[in-house]
Amino acid sequence: MFSGRAESYREMGDLTNTISDYSQAIALQPSDELLRRLRGLAYDHQGDYSKAIADFTEAIRLAPSSARGYGHRRSCYWRSPAK
Incomplete structure (x- = not known):
């Protein structure tokens, strides 16, 4: 239930409720x-x-063989002002 509603919020651009x-x-x-x-x-x-x-x-940590987590994390490190 929550994940489906989160996707609806994401599609509407409501990131606060998406995260919640x-x-x-x-x-x-x-x-x-x-x-x-x-x-x-x-x-x-x-x-x-x-x-x-x-x-x-x-x-x-939960799925070490999945490349997506690594790619997303790399992108965040790249854009982060704390790099």
Whole structure:
């Protein structure tokens, strides 16, 4: 339920509610790598690179063979002003 609604919020451009719903979905399914990546993307689009990087790092821990988490995290490191 939360992940579907989060996607609806994302499509409307409402990143605050997108992140909130993904956070609730993660609380229910903490080992779901995809939810971490999707919330990370929302943080990335919001410009909160440190939170995005944290989510991508956790996604990598959960699914180390998935290249997407690594790619998203690399992009955040690249755009982050703290590099």
